[in-house]
Amino acid sequence: MLISRPRKKHKVKHLEPASILFVGFLGLILLGTGLLMIPAATSDRHHLSFIDALFEATSAVCVTGLAVVDTGTTFTLFGQLILLVLIQIGGWGFMTIGILMFIVLGKKIGLQQRLILKESLNAFSLQGVIALVQRVVLIT
Structure with a gap:
């Protein structure tokens, strides 16, 4: 006769939105x-x-525009594209x-994602953060 043991529930630690952004x-x-x-x-x-x-x-992600080497002569097209993507991700956040990927894939955006987005965009409330993302993407 087999006796089954109750499974242990794994507790997932949830990080604060600021920690997730960091x-x-x-x-x-x-990665860059x-x-x-x-x-x-x-x-x-x-x-x-x-x-x-x-x-x-770091300069590309933080969109500071500082460089320690000449971008045009040091980097190949591939390296310049990496910098361009880092600048774009840093600029949009x-x-x-x-969130744009969630919208394109038709996924639900939960409370945790909305809280992180609110922190990322420095918004005062959760209301309208998804619409704000849509406007940012449309305008840029």
């Missing part, structure tokens, strides 16, 4: 850093160090892009 931006910056360091991203005579790639990726 982790998201950090992940995006680190890694992509800028691959040989296909730079021209033959240039090699980008970790600190230079980190600075370039990665949460805006995430």
